[in-house]
Amino acid sequence: MEASQKTGIMSEKIHFQKPDGNTLRIVISGNWKLEESMPSPEETIKTIGDKGTVKQITFDSSALLAWDTGLLIFLARIIVFSSEHNINVDRKGLPVGVQRLLSLASKVPERKGARKETRHVAFLARTGEQAVAFGHSLLETLGFIGEIFQSFLRILTGKGQFRGSDLLLYLQECGAQALPIVSLISLLVGLILAFVGAIQLKMFGAQIYVADLVGIAMVRDMGAIMTGIIMAGRTGASYAAQIGTMQVNEEIDALNTLGVPPIDFLVMPRMIALALMMPLLTLYANLMGIIGGMIVGVFGLDLSFVQYYNETKSAVGFNDLWIGLFSGFVFGVLVATAGCMRGMQCGRSASAVGEATTSAVVTGIVSIVVSTAIITVICNVLGI
Amino acid sequence: MEINTVKPHIVVKDLTMAFGDFVLQQNLTFTINRGDIFIIMGGSGCGKSTLLRHLVGLQRPAKGKVFYGDTSFWDTDRTEQKRILKKVGILYQSGALWSSMTIAENISLPLMLYTDLSKEEIREIVSFKCSLVGLSGFEDYYPSEISGGMKKRAGLARAIALDPEILFFDEPSAGLDPISAHLLDELILETCDSLGATVVVVTHELASIFAIGNNSVFLDADAKTMIAGGDPKRLLSECRNPMVHDFLTRGGTEDYGNQSINKSADDAVLSRDCMQMRKENGNE
Numbered sequence: 186m187e188a189s190q191k192t193g194i195m196s197e198k199i200h201f202q203k204p205d206g207n208t209l210r211i212v213i214s215g216n217w218k219l220e221e222s223m224p225s226p227e228e229t230i231k232t233i234g235d236k237g238t239v240k241q242i243t244f245d246s247s248a249l250l251a252w253d254t255g256l257l258i259f260l261a262r263i264i265v266f267s268s269e270h271n272i273n274v275d276r277k278g279l280p281v282g283v284q285r286l287l288s289l290a291s292k293v294p295e296r297k298g299a300r301k302e303t304r305h306v307a308f309l310a311r312t313g314e315q316a317v318a319f320g321h322s323l324l325e326t327l328g329f330i331g332e333i334f335q336s337f338l339r340i341l342t343g344k345g346q347f348r349g350s351d352l353l354l355y356l357q358e359c360g361a362q363a364l365p366i367v368s369l370i371s372l373l374v375g376l377i378l379a380f381v382g383a384i385q386l387k388m389f390g391a392q393i394y395v396a397d398l399v400g401i402a403m404v405r406d407m408g409a410i411m412t413g414i415i416m417a418g419r420t421g422a423s424y425a426a427q428i429g430t431m432q433v434n435e436e437i438d439a440l441n442t443l444g445v446p447p448i449d450f451l452v453m454p455r456m457i458a459l460a461l462m463m464p465l466l467t468l469y470a471n472l473m474g475i476i477g478g479m480i481v482g483v484f485g486l487d488l489s490f491v492q493y494y495n496e497t498k499s500a501v502g503f504n505d506l507w508i509g510l511f512s513g514f515v516f517g518v519l520v521a522t523a524g525c526m527r528g529m530q531c532g533r534s535a536s537a538v539g540e541a542t543t544s545a546v547v548t549g550i551v552s553i554v555v556s557t558a559i560i561t562v563i564c565n566v567l568g569i
Numbered sequence: 570m571e572i573n574t575v576k577p578h579i580v581v582k583d584l585t586m587a588f589g590d591f592v593l594q595q596n597l598t599f600t601i602n603r604g605d606i607f608i609i610m611g612g613s614g615c616g617k618s619t620l621l622r623h624l625v626g627l628q629r630p631a632k633g634k635v636f637y638g639d640t641s642f643w644d645t646d647r648t649e650q651k652r653i654l655k656k657v658g659i660l661y662q663s664g665a666l667w668s669s670m671t672i673a674e675n676i677s678l679p680l681m682l683y684t685d686l687s688k689e690e691i692r693e694i695v696s697f698k699c700s701l702v703g704l705s706g707f708e709d710y711y712p713s714e715i716s717g718g719m720k721k722r723a724g725l726a727r728a729i730a731l732d733p734e735i736l737f738f739d740e741p742s743a744g745l746d747p748i749s750a751h752l753l754d755e756l757i758l759e760t761c762d763s764l765g766a767t768v769v770v771v772t773h774e775l776a777s778i779f780a781i782g783n784n785s786v787f788l789d790a791d792a793k794t795m796i797a798g799g800d801p802k803r804l805l806s807e808c809r810n811p812m813v814h815d816f817l818t819r820g821g822t823e824d825y826g827n828q829s830i831n832k833s834a835d836d837a838v839l840s841r842d843c844m845q846m847r848k849e850n851g852n853e
Contacts, residue, residue, distance in 0.1 A: 346682060351669070427669075435665035439727075442625050442659050443679055444651040 199224045201232060207240035209233060210278075211263075214248030217256035226262035233266070242267055244278035257286055329526045333456065336448040346449045355458035359420045363466060366419065367412055371403070371470035374411050375477020378402055383486055392486040396496035399478030405505040406512070408470040410557055412463065413516030417549030421524035424455050425545030428528025429538040437529070447529065456521040463517030464510045471509060504569045512560055516553050523548035576603040577636075578735065578767045579624065584633035586619050593619055596794045597633070599786045606761065606768045606781050608801060611788035612816065617771045618662070620788065621739055624769065625659055626650055655683055658728030658766075662739040664720035666712040672699065672723045673708035679730045698726040702756060718749040722756070729760055736761055738770045742777055754780055775819060779805075787813050 200212040217223055233239060242263070249256075260283065267274045276284050306314070339345045382398040428451055431437050440447045475497055482488040527545040531537050577600045584597040593616040601607045609617045622628040624635060626642055635642045637653045645653075666675050676695045680686060686694070699705050702722040712720055721741065728736060741757060742750035754777050761768045772778060778785070778801045785804065787797040789812060797804055797813045805817045 354669075431668065434663055434668065435661040436667050438622075438627050439659065439661060439665040439667070441627060442654055442657065443682065444654050445678075445682065 199229065201236065202245075203236065207238060208243060209236055209239045209241070210243045210245055212245040212248070213256070214246075214250070216250050217252040217259070219253055219255040221255075223255050223259060226259050226266075229259075229263060230266050233263075233272075239272055241273045241275060243275045246279050246283075249280065252280065252283065256283060257290075260287060261290065325530065326526065329529070330522065332446075332448050333452060333522065336446060336453050339449060340453055345453060346445050347454045348450075352454040352458060355455050356462060358423075359416065359459050360462035360465065363416065363419060363462075364469065366415055367466050367470050368473050370411055370415055371408060371473035372477040374407055375399055375403060375474035375479075376481055377477075378407065378474070379478040379481035380485075383481060387486070392482070393488060393492065393496055395478060395482050395486060396488070396493045397500035400475055400497040400501040401505055403474030403478070404471045404501050404509050406509065406557065406561070408474055409463075409467045409509050409512035409516060410553060411474075412466045412470045412513060413520060413553040414550055416459065416463065416466070416517070417520045417523070417546050417553065420459060421520040421545045421549040422542045424521065424524030425528040425531070425541045426538055428452075428525055429531030429541040432528065432531045433533050433535070433538060452521075452525040452529070455525055456518065459521040460514060460517040463520075464513040467509055467513030471506075508560070508564055508569070512557065515556055515560070519552040519556060520549040523552060577601070578603040578605070578638070579769070580636040581624070582634045582636070584620075584623065584635065585631045586616055586623055586628075587631035592631070592793060594788055594793055594795075595632075597786070597788075599795065599798055601767060601769060602784065603767055604765065605784045606758075606770065608778050608782035608785035609769065609771045609788065610773055610778060610785055610801075610816070612773070612790055615788040615790035617773075617788060618739055621737055621769070621771050625657060625737055626654060655731065656734040657737065658731065658733035658735070659737045660721065660724045660728045660739065660741060662743060664712065664717075664724035666720055666723055666727070668712050671709050671711055672704065672715070672726075675712070675723065676727045676730050679727065683731060694730070698730055699723075701729070701760065702726045718745050718753070721745065721753060725753075725756065725760070729764065732764055733766060735767045735769065736764075738768065738772075740771055740773075742772065742774045747776075750774065750777070757781065773816075775817065778817075787816070 198213060198215045198217065200214075202210040202212060204210055211229075233242070260279070264274050264287070266272075276287065279287075336345065340347075378399045379395050382395045383392055386392050386394050386398075428437075431451070437447050437451075440450055479490070479493050479497075482493045483490055524545040527541040527548065531541040579601040581597055581599050581601075585595040586593040586597075597620070609620055611617050619628065623630050629643055634644070640649060640653065642650060642653060666672070667678070670678070673692070673695045676698055677691045680691045680694060684691075696705065696708060699708055702725050704719060704722055704726065707715060707719065707723075712723070715723065736757075738757065741753055745753060757768065757770075758781055760766075768781075770777070770781065782801045785798060785801050786795050787804070788794075789796045797808050797810055801817065804813060808814060808817075
């Protein structure tokens with residue numbers, strides 16, 4: 186027809202024809218695939234706007250070679266634009282597959298109110314919410330400690346429900362199996378302490394006091410702290426992950442509906458195991474640290490083995506040892522509490538388990554440092 | 570035997586389920602009778618599993634009551650709740666076997682807690698329950714070492730360890746192939762019938778709904794309440810609510826009630842009747 190005049194070429198893939206005054210025919214040809222360059226819908230829409238009054242859009246796809254989602258999103262944009270401007274879109278000229286997919290996409294209308302809106306919360310409101318949330322988590326922690334205490338009483342009175350074999354397993358896991366890593370770290374910490382001290386003390390010719398430094402530091406504080414941190418990363422994290430996964434897997438629900446308090450069954454054996462093993466590990470870490478210091482003393486500072494031994498023996502008192510072991514016990518309780526609590530509070534998804542594990546380690550280490558400070562201050566006040 | 574006398578077993582009155590301010594379902598009132606196979610159905614996300622959690626005491630209702638017999642579960646003390654739960658067996662969606670224990674230990678834990686049986690007797694019961702669900706020989710496997718369908722069967726064995734009066738199933742056939750799902754359905758029917766237990770099933774599997782259910786409640790996420798209830802087969806033929814009808818006919822595409830499923834449903838009913846007969850005869 187003579188009226189069908191060409192109205193311009195945007196690219197070789199799209200042409201516009203105007204068969205009559207109110208109709209715009211869009212001729213699409215070539216490959217319309219995502220990996221190839223395609224005309225942008227914005228420019229097309231602009232062109233449609235430039236064509237004057239358009240009441241109907243038709244398509245001619247006889248020269249279309251291949252298409253995928255690229256063509257669909259292009260067409261979807263044009264359809265949205267058309268319905269906004271009261272233009273009728275006749276899809277008959279499109280391939281059947283395209284027509285069907287387009288009608289499928291518009292079959293279920295968008296659910297009102299389903300879209301998530303980004304809500305702006307004022308700074309003060311956010312601060313308030315955070316404060317309230319902090320209060321809640323503090324209450325939760327207190328509640329958990331209360332439950333642990335109740336459970337402990339139940340176990341003392343013989344009413345607790347957990348399996349002895351579980352306890353033995355955990356004793357092995359957090360005791361014997363932790364020995365290699367505790368040996369390595371404590372030995373190295375002993376070495377480091379000795380080196381740091383040696384540089385200073387050598388200037389005064391007082392290198393024998395490296396033994397005092399290493400001995401007291403390890404036995405009184407560092408042995409327990411290093412063991413505590415290792416156990417927070419090793420055992421605390423694994424407790425949180427184990428219990429968290431059980432939460433995801435509904436195993437905790439299964440215990441609850443069986444009438445077994447999960448605190449008795451899951452938390453108490455882990456807690457008791459770690460609280461029992463931590464002082465022993467601390468004692469072992471103390472020994473390894475002193476050996477580390479001795480290596481530096483004997484090989485680096487020309488002290489004799491006996492000299493170093495005697496100096497350590499005279500410097501380190503039983504008070505130091507008891508304080509260290511007590512700290513170890515406290516850290517064990519804290520790490521186990523943090524791990525189990527985060528596990529029990531865990532949400533019901535894989536990412537929640539990850540968060541619980543992270544949070545268990547952070548909580549464990551923070552509480553170790555804080556409680557060390559408290560114990561140190563108390564010892565200072567008491568003069569021991 | 571008083572099979573046909575209808576006695577309420579679980580009564581739910583004006584239950585509201587909510588997470589904080591978000592109300593999931595409200596005004597739920599229905600009765601589960603003794604011996605019923607009761608289906609909790611509805612679309613995804615309407616709160617079916619949450620309702621189950623309310624029934625078995627895992628989540629406190631925001632409002633309303635759940636009665637077991639004459640006892641209101643949430644108003645009674647912990648000892649009484651424990652006594653009620655002792656007679657309840659639950660099969661969780663994923664089996665929820667305790668992963669640190671073997672299948673045998675999983676099944677024996679309820680027995681160790683609630684009975685004074687000797688280790689030898691418990692071991693015998695465990696291997697019997699395992700054989701009931703077709704898991705003989707797998708007693709010493711850990712849950713991570715067996716397949717999903719086997720986990721569900723092991724979960725069922727644990728649920729029936731204490732010969733419960735009420736069995737709850739949370740999506741028993743989810744994630745199973747049609748054959749395993751059908752076998753599990755049959756297993757459920759058979760174990761329940763022989764135990765004479767009341768069964769509550771959360772499911773949206775049409776095949777299971779028609780094959781095993783004789784009473785139901787239909788939850789709707791938009792209305793935030795139950796919009797139908799009763800025998801699923803009757804619901805299909807009588808309920809005019811388009812939502813329920815669409816659900817029960819798979820969006821109007823399949824007529825489960827009259828064709829293929831009807832047969833298996835009839836078969837199931839038939840086999841139940843037969844079993845009932847056998848049992849009655851046996852008792853006489």
